[in-house]
Amino acid sequence: MIEVRDLTKNYGPHRAIDNLNFSVRKGEVVGFLGPNGAGKSTTMKIITGYMAPSSGIVKVGGFDVFENPIEVKEKIGYLPEIPPVYFDMYVRDYLSFVANLKKVPKAKVRSNVDRAIEKTNLGGVANRLIQNLSKGFKQRVGIAQAIVSDPEVLILDEPTVGLDPRQVAEIRQLIKELAGQHTIILSTHILPEVQASCQRIIIINRGKIVAEDTISGLTQRMGGSFQVQVRVRRNSEGLQKSLLNVTGVAQVISDGDGQLQISMKKDDEVFEKISAHIVNAGAGLLQMQPMGESLEDIFIKLTAEGASKGVTA
Numbered sequence: 570m571i572e573v574r575d576l577t578k579n580y581g582p583h584r585a586i587d588n589l590n591f592s593v594r595k596g597e598v599v600g601f602l603g604p605n606g607a608g609k610s611t612t613m614k615i616i617t618g619y620m621a622p623s624s625g626i627v628k629v630g631g632f633d634v635f636e637n638p639i640e641v642k643e644k645i646g647y648l649p650e651i652p653p654v655y656f657d658m659y660v661r662d663y664l665s666f667v668a669n670l671k672k673v674p675k676a677k678v679r680s681n682v683d684r685a686i687e688k689t690n691l692g693g694v695a696n697r698l699i700q701n702l703s704k705g706f707k708q709r710v711g712i713a714q715a716i717v718s719d720p721e722v723l724i725l726d727e728p729t730v731g732l733d734p735r736q737v738a739e740i741r742q743l744i745k746e747l748a749g750q751h752t753i754i755l756s757t758h759i760l761p762e763v764q765a766s767c768q769r770i771i772i773i774n775r776g777k778i779v780a781e782d783t784i785s786g787l788t789q790r791m792g793g794s795f796q797v798q799v800r801v802r803r804n805s806e807g808l809q810k811s812l813l814n815v816t817g818v819a820q821v822i823s824d825g826d827g828q829l830q831i832s833m834k835k836d837d838e839v840f841e842k843i844s845a846h847i848v849n850a851g852a853g854l855l856q857m858q859p860m861g862e863s864l865e866d867i868f869i870k871l872t873a874e875g876a877s878k879g880v881t882a
Contacts, residue, residue: 570595570752577627585611587776598748600763601756603773604872609756613726617647646720650727652711655701657800660691660710663719681810685713705736715801723751725845760864774872787867796860802853815842
């Protein structure tokens with residue numbers, strides 16, 4: 570549905586994005602993840618046709634973004650980081666205005682507006698001035714304008730930035746509900762956003778893609794170690810020291826109350842050796858639970874390392 574090939578954007582001597590290559594399949598929800606300044610918004614602006622690249626190709630639904638801009642814009646609904654709403658308009662009037670701008674057939678404008686209001690749960694404020702709405706509802710209006718033409722593709726750039734926890738939860742739920750009806754790119758630097766909404770993630774740092782996979786795929790393939798949480802009946806300094814002699818164990822941390830956190834090589838055989846060692850030591854093994862690396866761990870590792878290494882599916 571979306572094809573990005575060799576995409577580069579320079580601002581004078583500064584290279585904002587550098588030779589990006591990725592694709593998004595029809596119906597897929599992809600998280601475009603990176604720290605502030607990584608090149609996320611620049612990429613979204615190019616995909617939506619609001620900014621020209623220095624080089625490279627972007628296609629949406631088979632149409633080149635810059636050779637066929639009208640056809641591409643008909644397929645895309647876009648929520649930029651700052652929602653493009655007019656504060657002095659009423660919600661329903663604004664959405665009708667946007668529908669007309671997007672050339673929704675006149676016979677369908679009302680039904681499309683009604684549907685967008687229903688999907689974004691704006692019914693209670695449809696006849697209110699946008700300037701009088703809370704930030705969460707303004708964000709909903711921004712999403713409503715993105716879907717009012719019933720586009721095949723939704724590009725959402727930082728859709729929950731600045732919202733309170735309740736508003737964030739509501740927007741996440743809305744994105745989940747839209748997922749089955751649209752191809753979605755969700756650009757964000759907020760990790761729980763991606764975990765809650767996306768099937769696959771692309772991590773960008775310093776203008777380069779440093780990882781592309783499912784969350785579980787990245788977790789399985791990143792690095793060669795993970796952590797195990799162990800609870801024993803009888804903890805001791807001797808047990809901790811002896812565990813360090815087990816091949817594959819890198820670190821043992823104790824909270825002094827029967828809890829051990831063991832960093833180890835990602836290997837089933839090492840896992841079995843640790844459990845056998847604890848049992849043979851008479852420490853009374855009560856629980857042993859793999860922890861793995863979190864998405865936050867992976868994100869920090871990849872963005873700290875920069876773009877020197879890429880991890881792709």
